[in-house]
Amino acid sequence: MKIIMFGTKTAERPYAKEWAEMTGNEVKLVSENLTAETLDMVKGFDGVSIQETSPLGDADFYHQLAELGIKQISTRTAGFDMLDLKACQANGITVTNVAVYSPRAIAEMDLTQAMYLLRRVGEYESRMKQGDFRWNPELISNEIYNLTVGVIGIGNIGGATAQLYKALGARVLAYDPNKNVEYAPFVEFTDMNTIIRTADIITLHTPLLPSTKNMLAAPQFASMKKGAIVINMARGGLINTADLLDALKSKHLGGAGLDTLADEFSFFNQEVPFDQTPADYQELAKMPNVLVTPHVAFFTKTSIRNMVHISLDDVVKVVNGEHSRNEVRI
Template sequence: MKIIMYNVRQDTEGRFVREWAKETGNEVKVVHEPLSADNVNLMKGCDGLDILQTMPIGDEAVYKQIADMGIRQITCRMVGINMIDLAACKKYNLKVTHVPVYSPRAIAEMGVAHAMYLLRRIGEYRYEMDHNADFSWPANLMSNEIFNLTVGLIGLGNIGSATAQIYKALGAKVIAFDPSYNPADEPFVTYVDSADEVIKNADILSLHVPLLPSTKGMIGAEQLKMMKNSAYLINMSRGGLVDTEALIQALKNHEIAGAGLDTLADETTYFGKKVTPADVPADYKELAAMPNVTITPHSAFFTETAVRNMVRIGLNDVVTIVNGGRSRNEVFLG
C-alpha cells in the first residue's frame, strides 16, 4: 500500500514515519508542505491520504480531485477537523478520520505549566528584575497556592479530563461544565449547570472545547467581565474561542489577572513557522509584552509521545479504511 503524508517535518515526524513503514511494509510518500490545490496532484498513484493541517485544504474542487484520483479517505493526524469541508467529503464519498486521543496529558501538562507560571507571578517578578532592577518582594506580587483555588474547566473531553486529574492531584477544587456527563470523572470534578457558573467561580479558567460556530468567541468582553479580577484564563484549545481584542482590553483594565495562551485566533499565519518580524501581528506583540501573559506557539502537543502516536494512529487508520475496515476514529459526516 502506498500512502501519501502531507506536512511532515523530517526532524520530528520523519523518524516515526520511517519506523512505521519498516514495521508494516507499507510505502509512505512524504510531502513537507500542507495539502493544498497547488500540490493535490502529488497523491496520484497513492492508495491513502494522511494530512496535518491548520488551514483549509481548498475549495470543493480539491475534494473532487482527491476522489477522482481514487482516494477514498482523508486521515487527519490531529484532533481538530474544522479545516475540513465535511459536506464536500460526504458528496465525494471521502471517509474522514482524526486522532482524538494521542496524548491528552501533553496538552493538559502545558496548560497547568502556564497556569502555575502565572499563579506564582514569575513573569511579573522577571519584569521587575529585568526592567527596574527590583529584586524585592512587593506586596502586590504575593501569590496564592493551588490547593486554595478553584479551577474551572469548560469542556471535559479527553484533554479536559486529564487536566482535571492533574489539578485535583495538586489539591485544587475542580469544577466543570460539559453537556455530556461522564461518571468516570466524578473522582476529579464537580459538574456545574452552566459555562457561566464556571466562568464566575473559577480562579483558573481553562478551555477545552472544539472550535465550532457555537463556540467561536465564547469568551468575549461579557464573559471576561464575569471573571474574578484575580482569575487567570488558560486556552490550550483553539484561538477562535477567545475574542483577542476583548482579552487585551480586559488585561489592560485589570478585569482578569493574566492569561496563558497556546493558541491565538490569527495564529495560522505565523505559529509553527519562522517568519520575519514584520509578519508578527500587532495583537501578538501587545500580548507578549505583558508580564502577566504567557504565549506558546500552539506547541502543547509537541512531545515525543504525542507526535509518535499521531503518526502511528493516523497511518494505521489509513490502512484500515483502505482495506475496507472501519476505524473507531471515523468522523460522522451526517
C-alpha cells in the same frame, strides 16, 4: 499500500519510517501541506495523512481529491476544523483524527502555564530586568489548593487536565454538554456560567465549532472574577482576542496562557521577524502576565509517535474498507 504524508515535520520522520518498516507499507514524506496547489501530488497514492491547521480548500478541492481516487483524509491532530466535513461527506471521503495521542502532554502544558501565571513569574522577570528585586505586595501569589479551576470541555484532554489540578488539591468544576461520568471522581459538574463566575483559573478544551467560536468574549470576561486566569490549549478561535486584550489591559483578568491563537496559521511553526507577526500577538507577547507558546502543548515524543502511528493505521483501515473508531462524523 502507498500513502502520502503531507506537512511532515522533522520530528515525525523517524516514527513514520518506523511504522513503514513495521507494516510493510510505503509512506512518502513531504513537507508541503495538502492544498489546491499540491493536490496533484496525491496521484498514484492510496491514502492521505495531513498535519495542518489552515483550511484545505473549497468544495471543488474535495471533488478533485475524490476524482483522484482518494476516499479518506487522516489528520494527525485532534482538531479537524480545517476540513470541510460536509464537502468530504458529499464526495465520499472519510475523515479520521487522532483524538487521543497523549492527553497528558496537553494537560501538563496547561498546568505549566497556569502555575507560571499564578506565581507571577513573568511579572517578576519583567521587573527584575529593570533592577527591581523588591517583594512587591501587588505580586503576592496564591497557592493552587486554595483555588477553583474550571474546565470547559471534559473529554480526554480536559479529563487529564482535571486530574492534575485535582491531584494538587484544587477544587475542579467541569462543564461539557456531554457529561463524561468517567471523570466524576475528579470534578464537580456544573454549567458554564457558574464556571465563568466562580473559577480562579478557566481552561478550555473544546473543539472549534460554530457554536463554540468566541465562547469567551467581552461578556464572559466581564463576568469573571477579578484576577482570574484564562488558559487555552484547544483552538484560538474559542477566544475573541480583541476582547481578551481589553480585559487584560483593564487588569480585570490576572493573566492568560495561550498555546493557540485565532490567526496562528499565518506565523506559527515558521520563522518570522517579530515586527511582521500579527498585531494582536505583538501586544500579547509584550505583556508579562501573558504566556504564548506556538501550539506545542502536544509536542512530546510520546505524542508525536502516537499521532503518526494512529493516523497511518487509520489510513490503512479506511482504504481497506474497515471501520476506525477515530472517524469524524457530522
